[in-house]
Amino acid sequence: MPMTYVFSPLTLFVLGAIISILNPLSLTTAPQQKTATQRCVRTRQNQMGGQELGNFFDLAKKGDGAKAGVDLSIFAQGLQETEFKSRAAARQPDGRDGQGDRLMGGQRPESDRISGTLNAMDIDGSHKQMVVVHSNSWGSANGSLEPYERNPSGDGWHSTGQHWDVSLGMTGMGWGRGVLSGDVDPGPGKMEGDKRSPAGVFNLGSAFGYDATAPAGSKMPYRQATNNDYFVDDPTSRDYNKWVRLSPQDDPNSHWRSFERMKLRGDQYKLGLVVNHNMEPTVPSRGSAIFMHIWSRPGGGTVGCTAMSEGNMRRLLNWLDPNQKPLLMQVPDQVMPSLRGARVK
Secondary structure, three states, X not given: OOOOOOOOHHHHHHHHHHHHHOOHHHOOOOHHHHHXXXXXXXXXXXHOXXXXXXXXXXXXXXXXXXXXXXXXXXXXXXXXXXXXXXXXXXXXXXXXOOOOOEEEEXXXXXXXXXXXXXXXXXXXXXXXXEEEEEXXXXXXXXXXEEEEEEOOOOOOEEEOOEEEEEEXXXXXXXXXXXXXXXXXXXXXXXXXXXXXXXEEXXXXXXXXXXXXXXXXXXXOOEEEOOOOEEEEOOOOOOOOOOEEEOOOOOOHHHOOOOEEEOOOOOOOOOEEEEEOOOOOOOOOOOOOOOEEEEOOOOOOOEOOOEEEOHHHHHHHHHHOOHHHOOEEEEEEHHHHHHHXXXXXX
16 A cells, blocks of 8 residues: 655645745755655746645645655655754754754743742742753653753742753653642642653652763762662562662562663663652652653653653753752643742752
């Protein structure tokens, strides 16, 4: 069965605008695809008037490559890459490092709204750094992270001017157990195995990673993750929601029904940070082993942690200062107004 590509109205609008102002040669494709994309787009553009070009887009939207006169697989790839560039340009300034990390800077409307919320909360004055993660709904598996600092005068909060994408739990967020108290909007509760990231405000624990020593520039306490390290998620165990190191000869299955290996085959725990969720005190089945760590791929949901690119994980650790008693606040946008007046211990 031939593959059919369906383009949204927004996609068609973006492509139409780009075709009218850009040389198709600027599309970033492999050499042979660049030539084909140029032929598909420029030829059809030159041969058609306004109405005919509109008909061409209609045919492409319906997936009728034969009538539209294009190879839709190449057309779709060129469109996807072009639209991605347009979205990235709309979020300028946008910097990338060698690992493809998206680090965005500049003040956003959301920054003022979040600062206003932080300023209206009753946050103990000893806390001078706040990592804010927010998403567009309780069920969203993607969000944005933005670091905030208390003003030198101590009378308010401001954004550092940097923000980046993060992945959340596959099923979104649920209220966790941290240091937030007050009358806030209701929502789902975080439970063991629900694949939700905890919502609320939390103290941050130690950084961790595969190397024997902390990464250069990091000031947080550091713990090496070895093949003998486990984070226990067995609610029936007295070790529930604790990091435990066993001897090399010890079998973890003889201790717990469920546990998280802290040294994985992949790079997800190559560098991370413990989130002190459900630790003050620990309640069985309310969730365990919550970290900030490296994502397996951009946009991929987690089983309850908050994940980001390796480059951004390093940026976060380089910014955090234990002397500033940093906190993590992560909530859906819809909850933000109800946090005004809430207390953080």
